[in-house]
Amino acid sequence: MSLKLKVLTKSLWVYHAGCSACNNCDIEILDALTPRYDVERFGIVVVGSIRHADVLLVTGVPNYKTKEELKGLYSQAPQPCLVIAIGNCACGRAMFKDSYNSPCAVDEIIPVDCYILGCPPKPEAIIAGVVKLIQKVGKK
Amino acid sequence: MKAEAIKERLKDRIVNWCKHSERRIYITISPKDVKEVISSLFGDLHLRFITASGQHIQGGLEILYHFSFDQTGEIFSLRVLIKNEKKPEIESITPVIKGAEWIEREIWEMLGINFVGHPNLKRLLLSDEWPEGKYPLRQKDS
């Protein structure tokens, strides 16, 4: 398992699942791909299907509809799959925890490896989070 | 002015006319006239339908239909009060205005108002596992 993970960190392929997010985090994720930050230099690519992905990025606070979607997505992911929760909503439900349509936080549905706080986190923060995650996985 | 034309056309169907400010006008009408009034506002007077908003207040469920007249920037809000809280019903305006389909579905699931004659009355926003007969926007203490 750990060897597989080590190999995987050489070039992370990420899949982005927006769970009732407000778009800000999603835009910042895409922003990290565009010329100013350009994480593709480091082999980080957004892919179109979870079946090709090493990392699942989750944004937003899941509602009753996306909760099931997220479970499904994670079960289809090839293991080992790392999960990064991006933004305050995904990390701890933030201001939506009293809402009638927000049953649980992301880490109550799937295991989360890395939390990146901020509303929204800046692209620099997202990159820093990913770097820390790679370091953590490398040490295992 | 459009306000005069509306007064002229609706005549005694207007229960109350309230000019809140220069560009915001609230018109109270009775629930049974809704479809007729709206088809004449939308079809003959060429107002643009913005949205409807439902609310649970003391004494019943209230729907406001907001219309805009873009040449003068006025908003005309038609106010309708449905007194029957147990089984609220009103005529659907979707056959007249296609753009009202989603908002009626939303009010139906959020407040439980049944729109008679709606072509596709099913859930819009809430999940299928949401319990029947529980409406998020109704006041709890009544």
Add this chain to the structure above:
Amino acid sequence: MSHKIVIPLGPHHPLQEEPAFFELSVEGEKVTDIDITVGYVHRGIEKLSESKHFDQVPFLVERICGICSSSHPYAFVLAVEDMLGGEKNIVPERALYIRTIIEELQRIHSHLLWLGLAGHFLGYDTLWMWAWRYREPVLDCFEMITGNRQNYAIFKVGGVRHNIRDEDIPIIKKTIGDLTKVVDMFCGAITDDPVIKARLKGVGVLTKQEAIEWCVVGPTARASGINIDVRRDDPYGIYDQINWNVIVKEEGSVFAKIQVRILELYESINIICQCLEKMPEGEINTEIKDIPIGEGIGRIEAPRGECLHYVRSDGTNRPIRHKIRAPSYMNVPSNKTTVVGETICDAAIILAAVDPCYSCTDRTIVLDRITDKKVLNGWDLIELSRKKTKELRRNFKSILK
């Protein structure tokens, strides 16, 4: 003989944002029906708002949509100020200018974002990278003024929270001045490009009559020849004291929508320049003690169209009803008309053309209803769209003739 196939699109898609689920029924290449399912982003904000203080609600509604994160608070603030006697009567003049500048900066960032995505769906990834690169300086302006790239937290009932410092004004002016050249370049790269013209003209047409029936708003309506713009019709901020034009195109196709958005970029740049010139010194905030009993409606022209907030107060410090109508709520259902009758490879760009940010192609599986066999998967919709562009590019000499 053709047989019917249903293509489910979404709800999670590789590129953009809010999940939404489209079910396209196709016969051969032609789309015959579409069913749209939304609600994947429903967080109950209208109900949550009833438990928040009038000063807290702007922070909440800012998080409805990340791209219009100044439109919703502005509309809410306008609705409350409508109860208090009108924006012009209570808000200091400098605050009105700052509000207008923020609104227009946001329009620029939103339109550039959309242009980039449209390019991506057509297979012009260069355009995507360009547009997003030139969007960054605009975000830097936001960071300079408000302290955050998105979610500006600048609106409050009675004024604004942040001032524009004098030393920032030349920097904003320079950023905006540089943008004019960029928009010129986009104009050349998109509207004069024969391939894009051939690809998008006459595609996904929403006629004027249909636009009226579906009650669409914003650039979607203006591209179909409906001359509406809240900034002119029901002026707020400082728009009534500034010279600018409403852009209207008659055609109604995806190409017209792109044209409208690009030309609006010029108008926004123009408005910001005029505001920075004319902005007076003075207060930026008035203290509001009590919100009276009553109801108010505020509406503004968000980048996607008219955004309306209805607020009712019972004299306490919380709203008892807060209704939010975002522009995409009216624009997205109109896809039912525009997509039907078009080919599948055009579906992605037509669905994206109203700027809902769904373009939804991930987990796309074509199910053959007869055999239940998967025929296509994944990125195929974008791929189809790109293939068509490529073919056109290859034959583009013949288009020119």
